[in-house]
Amino acid sequence: MKNRDQKAFSYLYDNYSKALFGIVFGIIKNYEETEDLIQNTFIKIWNNFENYDCDKARLYTWMINIARNVAIDHLRSKKNKNQNQNISNNGKEINRIFTEDLSSETIGLKEVVDKLKNEDLQLIDLAYYRGFTQLEISEKLAIPLGTVKTKMRKALLVLRDQLKEKTEEK
Template sequence: MKAIQKYTEQELVALLKQRDANAFSYLYDNYAAALNSIVRSFIPDEQLANSVLQDSFVKIWNQASTFDSIRGRLFTWMSSIVRNTAIDTLRSKDWKNSRQNVELTDRNNEIAADNLLNIDAIGLRKVVNSLREEYKTVVEMCYFDGFTQNDIAETTGIPLGTVKTRLRKALIELRSRISNT
């Protein structure tokens, strides 16, 4: 029987930077399900979601050398890559063209309503709505509407650095409010 290898986050990162295939296999085995749930929150189609997840893992493999543990945790970094890959897929011309031919059914409306209810059920909208207006705007655009920080800056005319600062401060405030409830 094969022994199951376990790595600390630091060991895993070091091995990924050395392009160790066993470490990557371990990474996939231990993080794919969680990262797939992020993809599925953007892309309900299972086949496309699997493709986006695979593309994300290729990016993680190719960009492992750029990971900096000082800036955050490995899972947070990977989540960012997965989220951005899913958003890029949804913004692609191929995706938009494929969606033009899909009939909007009652089931699609039910799915959209369920997603809205889930956000409301956990009280996230209520907490976000309690933020200062400049924080609320950037959080809604980024997390509810799927805008990137650059898109927010271009759309609102707010400098990119200010957008980043507002998002960071808003998330700190949200974390504080949620943990106090």
């Protein structure tokens, strides 16, 4: 990818587009808009690949963050244009659409996330699948912002440890 190899890019797209589609669709809730945003996501990946640092994050994690940020930026721009966006839990629909041919990495991530405590799962769901900011989570759950930040950090550390264990098992 750093050498601008089209085959490498095609490989990334073929192997990760469905998983990233699921992430973006979980935030946007609109199939057509999600298709456009996936295109934007892969353009950003292509244009910014020189910024990827394998010491900071796995490639898949880096790409998830780009996809998530593209979706959240899109929501915020729509919100600023006074268009209401219904952000509701549509996980069953996402699972139905993407049960075929999910990468083993995505399936493993779902298994790990499902092992979280309910309160941690709720925070991760709001932040990463629905696109809420920590301030919005604080307001929605009526808990202090500092508490949200602390619980999010702990939940992410638990996820990191569980992913590390799962990777070591393979």
